[in-house]
Amino acid sequence: xQLLEQSPQFLSIQEGENLTVYCxxxxxxxxxxxxxxxxxxxxxxxxxxxTGGEVKKLxxxxxxxxxxxxxxxxxxxAAQPGDTGLYLCAGENYGQNFVxxxxxxLSVLP
Amino acid sequence: NAGVTxxxxxxxxxxxxxxxxLCAQDMNxxxxxxxxxxxxxxxxxxxxxxxxGTTAKGEVPDGYNVSRLKKQNFxxxxxxxxxxxxxxxxxxxxxxxGQETQYxxxxxxLLVL
Numbered sequence: 620x621q622l623l624e625q626s627p628q629f630l631s632i633q634e635g636e637n638l639t640v641y642c643x644x645x646x647x648x649x650x651x652x653x654x655x656x657x658x659x660x661x662x663x664x665x666x667x668x669x670t671g672g673e674v675k676k677l678x679x680x681x682x683x684x685x686x687x688x689x690x691x692x693x694x695x696x697a698a699q700p701g702d703t704g705l706y707l708c709a710g711e712n713y714g715q716n717f718v719x720x721x722x723x724x725l726s727v728l729p
Numbered sequence: 730n731a732g733v734t735x736x737x738x739x740x741x742x743x744x745x746x747x748x749x750x751l752c753a754q755d756m757n758x759x760x761x762x763x764x765x766x767x768x769x770x771x772x773x774x775x776x777x778x779x780x781x782g783t784t785a786k787g788e789v790p791d792g793y794n795v796s797r798l799k800k801q802n803f804x805x806x807x808x809x810x811x812x813x814x815x816x817x818x819x820x821x822x823x824x825x826x827g828q829e830t831q832y833x834x835x836x837x838x839l840l841v842l
Contacts, residue, residue: 623771650828661733661819661833662772669828707771714827716787719764719771 622646623710623720631726635697640723642691642708649713651684651691656705656722665693698727731755733834735820741840742810750805750837752820760823761803762787762831763795765816772819778803779826810841 624643632638642651650669654662666675668684668691675682679702681694695702705724709717736751752761759780764772774787776795784795792814794806803822807814817838821831 628769652828659835661821661835662831663833664830667828667830709772711827716762716774716777717831719773721769721771 623708623718625706625708625720625723627723628721629724629726631728632698634699634727634729636727637694637696638698638725639692639694640706640725642693642710642720644689644710646710646712647688648710649688650711651688652709652711652717653682653691653693654707654709656707657703662705662707695725698725700727700729703727733820733822733832735818735834735837737837738835739838741842742807743842744811746810747806747808748810748839749807750818750820750839752803752805752822752834753801754803754820754822754832755801756822756824756832757800758822758824758832759800760826760829761797762821762823763793763803763805764819764821765789765814766819766836767816775805775818810839812841815839815841 653665656662666682671686671688673684679696705722707722708720733754762777763775778797781800820834823829823831
């Protein structure tokens, strides 16, 4: 069974601060996705990374896929209250179903 | 264009009762999925379907059954509910498998007493 770990589990920061959350596994994934989930709603896809070492930027969010395709990070610059939510990573192994991590719950205080 | 919708939004069951959760998508997606989300455990795949008339088991299928008689609908059934099935259930759909975007519904919160 492939497992994904995410850290930290909880993070509370002030508006304007920078932060990084991590997604780690001992397994190799062919692609990895990051989702954001707000209370009472389903997850919404933020990005898909497919190449080892790949870096993708989405406005203030920067996503990186590890060279070995076992880990990923999400960096948020100048966090805003609208960034508050549960951040989930999900790994796919060559056509198999996605495996989700437990998530990092982020709270950005104004 | 409603995307993925789920019915009901919230339900309370007694142990041993049965119920069906309905998922509908209007994006003409081939793939549909049922997940459960529990605190600290992320989303776990229950069953999935790769097309009309097909279903397959996911990571945690025990105690659940599914049917996909129409392409746009994916039903999740609990024949005899147990307290361990208290969870939030999410349906998702995607056009293809793998790197494709999964579109999630708003979830069904189920409490089994």
